[in-house]
Amino acid sequence: MSHHKLLPPAALAAAAALLLSGCFAADTGSTDSADRRIRLVMMQPPRSALSPLSDDAFKLSRWSAAETLVNLDADGDAEPALAASWTRTNPTTWEFTIRKAVKFHDGTELTATAVKRSLDAAASAAPKPRILDGVTLTTTAAQGDTVTVTTAAADPLLPQRLSSPQLSILAERAYTGKTVNPVGAGTGAFVLKSVNGTSSAVLDRNEHYWGGRAKAAGIDVSFVPDGTARAAALRSGEADLVESVPVSQAALVPPERLSEVPMPRTNTLYLNTSRGVFADPGLRAAARAAIDTGSLVRGVYEGRADAAAGLLGPALPWAAKRRGRTAPTAPATPSGQTVTIGTFTDRAELPEVAAALQQQLQHAGFTVQLDVREYANIEKDALAGKFDAFVLSRATVLDSGDPVAYLRSDFGSEGSFNLSRLRDPAVDRAIALAEAAEPGDERRAAVLDAESAVLNTDAAVPMLHERVIQGSSAALTGAARDPRERRLVTLDTHLK
Known part of the structure; x- marks a missing residue:
């Protein structure tokens, strides 16, 4: 596997300039706030043509285009x-x-x-x-x-x-065979009118919305994976709302235009338990012991994150009662074993995290190669288990507001997002008990037991919990600050 180097600063600046010149809709100049459209810049382009059966559903939700029961x-x-x-x-x-x-x-x-x-x-x-x-x-x-x-x-x-949002309710027109097309088929405050591939989308206000009339006339969405370009769009006034400002760019933006929210999102190193170096539990424990999470928080995130004590972070206050590892494996001693770590460029900090991990693991005795690509080009290989390790920023309560779905998806033997290829009977039993528990204290205790079972395997090394940095223009008001990443533009979001 090849080691894809990061672009130098000059190349990033040139890319940002090109993006800024062609991606963003012009301000209409209207002085009537009810006629003004919101220019929204989002980080990740659609992966599945905005099908609600994929992670694209959360875009539809954040635009208030599709709704659930x-x-x-x-x-x-x-x-x-x-x-x-x-x-x-x-x-x-x-x-x-x-x-x-x-x-x-x-x-x-x-x-x-x-x-x-x-x-x-x-x-x-x-x-x-x-x-x-x-x-x-x-x-x-x-x-x-x-x-x-x-x-x-x-x-x-x-x-x-x-x-x-993956269970959004759409009109009959959306369904053709196995294809789901949400254009003009939702019930929300904004109507998805068109999608231009992975570049942009246009939404207009739904004048007949059951919940009331939105204050903005519409939303013009641009998808800009490059974090430098997103921050530049905010600084230049070519964007009204930016979904995610990279930590490295935050100091360049006036602080009153940024909002920082602790997220139920964990930056985790997933270790491949089914093949290669990390099929050995002792070497997984060695990798865990070698990682200095504090230096990642200070160095890569400039203090705008929280060092992880487990899979669940400060956005879930009850998780502070965690039990931790109940049966930790003793670390083995690495002797030059070669491992390949994969990650993606869509989240600007992840390549830096991978580079820091490369140094830490090499210092512990591993030989480390990196494979860094855009997410759309690396997800298939990650899910197929082609890496020894994978760095991922993962929302832990994205789907149901409950961590159990995340635990099953990422660590259950039949989980659809099991990057670690983990198959552990103790983990499966703990997740099943958490699934069966009633909401409340009983369920929270079972979730923490399941978390301990996962940590005991060292299939995943939680490193830090992110805080999202959301940017907005001085004229924008009413954008949602949602730690679950379901809401962004709402009925009340508008330009003054």
């Missing part, structure tokens, strides 16, 4: 959205009453049948959305406004699960 409040508890109410009729069955007088962007009515169609498409997708890992559900649309959702096993977290 359920939302989550600040504590992670379920609250009504497209479902006005719900009842659990037995351990495996829930009845959801659909909100009345809601229309899709194409003018068709939101009905129980439409809800069933969207949920069935997600349940039968291959691969399934992460939120449905290990879950089998069936739906029945009663005449009128009731949808019954039945799971194969008791699932106390089903309402929270249905809050995942």
Whole structure:
């Protein structure tokens, strides 16, 4: 595998200039705030043509274009959205009453049948959305406004699960065979009008939104993976809202234009347990012991992150009660074994983290090579287990507001995002117990037990918990500061 070097500063500056000259919509100059459009710069381009069955669903959610049956409040508890109410009729069955007088962007009515169609498409997708890992559900649309959702096993977290943007409810026009196209098919405050590949998207205000009238006329989205270019767009006034400002660029932006939010996001080194050097538990423990997380926080993140004590971070205060490793493996002594670490450029800090890890692991006795690409070009190889290790910034409660979905997806034997290729019966049992636990203290304790089981394997070395740095112009107000990365542009977001 090749070692892709980072671009020098001069090349980055030139790339930024090119991006700035061609990617951003011009300001209309309107003095009426109701007629002004928001110029939004996002970090990662669509990976799956904005299909809600992929991670692209979170873009639709952050644009207030697509909606789900359920939302989550600040504590992670379920609250009504497209479902006005719900009842659990037995351990495996829930009845959801659909909100009345809601229309899709194409003018068709939101009905129980439409809800069933969207949920069935997600349940039968291959691969399934992460939120449905290990879950089998069936739906029945009663005449009128009731949808019954039945799971194969008791699932106390089903309402929270249905809050995942990957289970957005779309109009019939969105579904053609196995393809899902969300253009003009949502129910949200903004209508997705067009998508220009991986470059841009255009949304207009939904004048008939059931939740009220948005204050902004629309959203012009540009996808700019280069962090220098995103920060430059903010400084130059060519962007009103920037999704993620790299730490390295934050000092160049006036502090009053930045918002810093602790995220339920962990920067983790996933170690391949199925093949190669790190199939040896002792060498995994050696890698864990060699990593100085404090230096990563100070050096790469300039103090704008928190050193990790476990997989779950300060965005989940109850996780501070963690039990930690209950059966740590003694580190072996490396003797020059060669390992390849993969990561991606879309998050500007990750290549720097990988370079720092290279030095730390080489100091411990490993020989380390790096493979750094854009995420779209490296994800397939990472999921196929082609790296000895992979550096990933991973949201731990992205889907249901509950860490169990993340634990199963990333560390369960059948998990769809199991970069470590981990197959450990103790981990699977702990995750299953957490899944079955009732919401509240019982579930939180089970989650911490599952976290300990994962840490005991050294399949993943949590390094730090990120804080997102969100940038906005002086004229912008009302942007959401959402640690779950589900909301960004809302009804209240507008230019003064």
